Structure formats: structure tokens, C-alpha cells
Amino acid sequence: MELEIRHLRIICAIAEAGSLSRAAAALRLTQPGLSTQLRRIENLLGGPLFDRRPSGAVPTAFGEAVLARARSILPTVDDLLGSSALAARSATPVPNFRLGSVNVPLLGGLVTALKEHHPAARIVSRGQGSSVPLVDDVANGRLDLAVVGDSPGYELAPRPGVALHPIATEPLFLALPADHPLAAHEEVTLDELADEDWASPHPDDDRIREYWSTTFLTTGHRMRTVHEVEGRLLLDLIRAGHAVSLCQATFEESPGIAVRAIAGNPLWYRHLLAWHRSGPLARLGPTLATRATDAHRAAGDRSPAYRRWLRDHHSEPPAP
Incomplete structure (x- = not known):
């Protein structure tokens, strides 16, 4: 019993x-x-x-x-x-969607788009520092959709059944203290950063940290990372004047932190949307990719540094 x-x-x-x-x-x-x-x-x-x-x-x-x-x-x-x-x-069961995203400004627009197509849907999401686990979760059915990204020469490996749809490619910029002397310029050279202390994320599966360091070495420079931090800790160190860091072009400036382009555009980042070709969002995937592109463009509009870069280099963000 x-x-x-x-x-x-x-x-x-x-x-x-x-x-x-x-x-x-x-x-x-x-x-x-x-x-x-x-x-x-x-x-x-x-x-x-x-x-x-x-x-x-x-x-x-x-x-x-x-x-x-x-x-x-x-x-x-x-x-x-x-x-x-x-x-x-109920004749129409309530759908449930599971989303994942790296730290980029696209998730909000995607949730809005999903609610437009499925107003009664229950949508849950979670953040992840690395793109590789997110793609794995899509491949294994643990996520229905994921916002991911990669770098030139370090592209995400294809997974069976997973669609990786490019959204946009943007240059990486520099985040530095607002009172740093280099903040007075619209763009900064790598030579000018030779003596700076850097704050960088922990090395992970998507090898972005390796891409940063390798690119610096091939241009004759060295990235001296003294702080391995992410998120708020990274911003706090920059704001306090203890480090500089790379950031996405769509990163929004905040009090105490300035964002500037890097001369020559030596580093790039590509945004992608991942979904399973037989998953519940397969048919909606291309539509969501369009909305993700719109969200990226809106994020670019909120970044003065990126607007200046687009003005000087392109009329639109570069193709993914």
C-alpha cells in the first residue's frame, strides 16, 4: 500500500x-x-x-x-x-515557450513579437553567458528559441536540426570611464590602449575571450586582462576608473561610462537566432528573425556611439 x-x-x-x-x-x-x-x-x-x-x-x-x-x-x-x-x-491549449539569450538587447523584442502571435502563451526565459550551451539546449529540446552570437573565425558549430539565422553583425566598441582622457575622442586606436588594464569575461565555450586576445596579438598589441568579471562587476570597475573593456556597439552608455568606436574596426560580433527545425517555433522562426533585426536596429538607435559609427561608415548596420 x-x-x-x-x-x-x-x-x-x-x-x-x-x-x-x-x-x-x-x-x-x-x-x-x-x-x-x-x-x-x-x-x-x-x-x-x-x-x-x-x-x-x-x-x-x-x-x-x-x-x-x-x-x-x-x-x-x-x-x-x-x-x-x-x-x-479548452479547445485551444495554452502554448508554453522557453527562450534563452546571451547578454544582448534582442530578447524583449522577441517576447513582444511572440505575444502578438500567441497572446495567451506562457513565455519563460533565462540568460546565459555563453552561446554554446544555448544552442545545445535548442538542439536537445530544452529551449524553443535562443538569441546567440559568435565571432569571425570562431563561428558556432552547426547542430543537427538547429537553424542558425543571422540577425546582424556589428563592430565591437570600447567601454571606458567617462572621465578618461580618451573619452574626448569619437574613436580610439589600439596604440592608445597599450598601457590600459582590461576587464574581460571568463573564458568559456564560445571562445570570445580567445578571439579578443588573438586579434590584439595579430595587430601587434596585447590585452592585459587583470579583472575577470562580467555584468555589473565589470561596469563597476570601469566606472571607478580601474579598467576598460570591449562591448557591443549597441551597448547603451550609462552614467560614468563612455562608449567609443575602435579605429580600423578590428573586432566584430555577429547576432544569430537559433530554433529547432521541428520545434514549436519553426514556422514562426523567420518572422521572429525579422523582429530580432528590428530590435537590433532600435538598440543601435539608442547608442550615440553606434549612430556616429553608422554615419561615418554605413547608412545601415552591416549585413550579418
Whole structure:
């Protein structure tokens, strides 16, 4: 015999009624039948749940502990059963979509686009520092769509069944303290950065850190990374004047941090959208890719440094 939900309901009914006879009537059982079931439940759990007294059934200390857990479990079970019944009666089940993204400004636009096509959908998302695990999750069905990226010479390896749709390619820029002398220029040369301390992300599967270092070496420079940090820690070090770092051209300047183009455009980053060709978003993939392109363009409009770069180099962002 295994513990079942109905056993928890029996225990709670006895405690609420205060006696086996009243509980049996409420449950539409005979009192002997209810007594037999209670003995089985107590044997299963390993101890008496109620003291049988002339005045009724009073929970033991062990019974109180079991009742506390049963009363916390049953509302959740009832809610689950109610939701399942509602979904079963519905002619159009509510779709669920799982999204992933590296740290780029495209996810918000994609969620908006998905809600336009599936207003009732439940959409969940999660961030990831590296693109490789996200592509793996799409390939293995753990994600339905992912925003990923790669670098020249370090392109993401194709995975069976996964569509990798290019969105946009942009140069990498420099993030530096707003009061740094180089912030007075519209673009910065690598020679001018020779003595700077750098903040860089941890090395990971997509090898972006390796791409940065190798590119610097091939241009006769060295990236002296002294801080291996990401996210808010990286921004805090730059704002405090302790480091500079590379950033995407669409990175938005914030108080204390300036963004400048790098002369000669030595480093690039490509945005891609990944989905499974047999997944739930396969048919919508090209439409979502268009919306991702729109989101990238909107992010570029919010970046003064990128707008200046486009003005001086292209009328539109370079093709992916």
C-alpha cells in the first residue's frame, strides 16, 4: 500500500469532524470501513494519528505533524487538478515557450513579437553567458528559441536540426570611464590602449575571450586582462576608473561610462537566432528573425556611439 491523496483527505476530514462517526458520514463511508482505512494509513506512516476518546478523535503529536503537511499539500493538489481540468476542456491549449539569450538587447523584442502571435502563451526565459550551451539546449529540446552570437573565425558549430539565422553583425566598441582622457575622442586606436588594464569575461565555450586576445596579438598589441568579471562587476570597475573593456556597439552608455568606436574596426560580433527545425517555433522562426533585426536596429538607435559609427561608415548596420 502506498500513500495516496485520498488518504490525506481522510485524515483531514477526521480532524475537521472531530470524530470517526461524523467523518464517516461526511465521506459517505461506514464507520467500520473508515476505521479500517485509518488503521492502514497509520500502519503505513508508522504511528497513531489520533487518540480515540469518548469525546471523539484527537490528533496525536505525530498526527498534528502529518496534518500540517497534508493541509499544505492539498490546496496545491486541488489547484493543479482544477487547472488540468480547465485545460482539458479548452479547445485551444495554452502554448508554453522557453527562450534563452546571451547578454544582448534582442530578447524583449522577441517576447513582444511572440505575444502578438500567441497572446495567451506562457513565455519563460533565462540568460546565459555563453552561446554554446544555448544552442545545445535548442538542439536537445530544452529551449524553443535562443538569441546567440559568435565571432569571425570562431563561428558556432552547426547542430543537427538547429537553424542558425543571422540577425546582424556589428563592430565591437570600447567601454571606458567617462572621465578618461580618451573619452574626448569619437574613436580610439589600439596604440592608445597599450598601457590600459582590461576587464574581460571568463573564458568559456564560445571562445570570445580567445578571439579578443588573438586579434590584439595579430595587430601587434596585447590585452592585459587583470579583472575577470562580467555584468555589473565589470561596469563597476570601469566606472571607478580601474579598467576598460570591449562591448557591443549597441551597448547603451550609462552614467560614468563612455562608449567609443575602435579605429580600423578590428573586432566584430555577429547576432544569430537559433530554433529547432521541428520545434514549436519553426514556422514562426523567420518572422521572429525579422523582429530580432528590428530590435537590433532600435538598440543601435539608442547608442550615440553606434549612430556616429553608422554615419561615418554605413547608412545601415552591416549585413550579418
